Amino acid sequence: xxxxxxxxxxxxxxxxxxxxxxxxxxxxxxxxxxxxxxxxxxxxxxxxxx
Amino acid sequence: xxxxxxxxxxxxxxxxxxxxxxxxxxxxxxxxxxxxxxxxxxxxxxxxxxxxxxxxxxxxxxxxxxxxxxxxxxxxxxxxxxxxxxxxxxxxxxxxxxxxxxxxxxxxxxxxxxxxxxxxxxxxxxxxxxxxxxxxxxxxxxxxxxxxxxxxxxxxxxxxxxxxxxxxxxxxxxxxxxxxxxxxxxxxxxxxxxxxxx
Numbered sequence: 001x002x003x004x005x006x007x008x009x010x011x012x013x014x015x016x017x018x019x020x021x022x023x024x025x026x027x028x029x030x031x032x033x034x035x036x037x038x039x040x041x042x043x044x045x046x047x048x049x050x
Numbered sequence: 051x052x053x054x055x056x057x058x059x060x061x062x063x064x065x066x067x068x069x070x071x072x073x074x075x076x077x078x079x080x081x082x083x084x085x086x087x088x089x090x091x092x093x094x095x096x097x098x099x100x101x102x103x104x105x106x107x108x109x110x111x112x113x114x115x116x117x118x119x120x121x122x123x124x125x126x127x128x129x130x131x132x133x134x135x136x137x138x139x140x141x142x143x144x145x146x147x148x149x150x151x152x153x154x155x156x157x158x159x160x161x162x163x164x165x166x167x168x169x170x171x172x173x174x175x176x177x178x179x180x181x182x183x184x185x186x187x188x189x190x191x192x193x194x195x196x197x198x199x200x201x202x203x204x205x206x207x208x209x210x211x212x213x214x215x216x217x218x219x220x221x222x223x224x225x226x227x228x229x230x231x232x233x234x235x236x237x238x239x240x241x242x243x244x245x246x247x248x
Binding site for chain 1: 190205209224228235
């Protein structure tokens with residue numbers, strides 16, 4: 001019984017940690033690639049006068 | 051009161067460690083410490099170019115090219131292992147094969163290819179240390195790579211070793227998407243290094 005409760009707690013911990021990392025990575029991914037696309041667009045605009 | 055708080059904290063040790071790591075990285079990235087560490091690392095990168103790997107990589111283009119070929123092949127293998135496992139978790143492929151079987155086999159391939167990627171990557175980094183030191187994209191790649199390794203061995207693998215029926219399906223999908231995003235970033239930034247600078 002105790003063993004099972006311990007496993008449940010560990011699983012909840014793992015799920016929460018995975019969610020925290022997942023959200024952080026997604027936010028970072030969106031911000032990073034949005035910034036890269038924006039700066040690339042600016043460079044192309046400067047080069048070709050868009 | 052304090053006992054129950056201690057028990058709660060103990061129950062969420064991995065989550066607390068993860069959040070603390072993210073916060074430390076955030077503070078580091080936004081503070082002057084990042085620049086100080088970067089400046090201090092310059093000597094180390096100069097030294098890398100003077101090692102055997104650095105000298106061979108710089109002076110013998112064919113050796114660099116052959117090692118890079120193995121690096122790219124290992125990256126392809128690693129990407130394949132990641133995609134097969136994560137697409138199965140998302141239910142996009144091999145639905146007729148038990149997920150656990152695919153995850154276990156893909157992880158073995160992942161570990162072998164990661165070792166090859168790291169070994170060949172160190173060799174290549176020595177050959178172009180003076181160039182990559184100045185490239186922001188190299189540091190983003192290292193950040194993504196470190197995140198990917200920590201994510202796989204401290205979160206993804208321990209979580210998915212359990213019976214998948216016990217895990218919240220949304221968390222499984224989130225883990226799969228996160229894994230894909232991390233390794234796509236590693237591959238994309240790595241390829242970008244080849245185009246950046248001169």
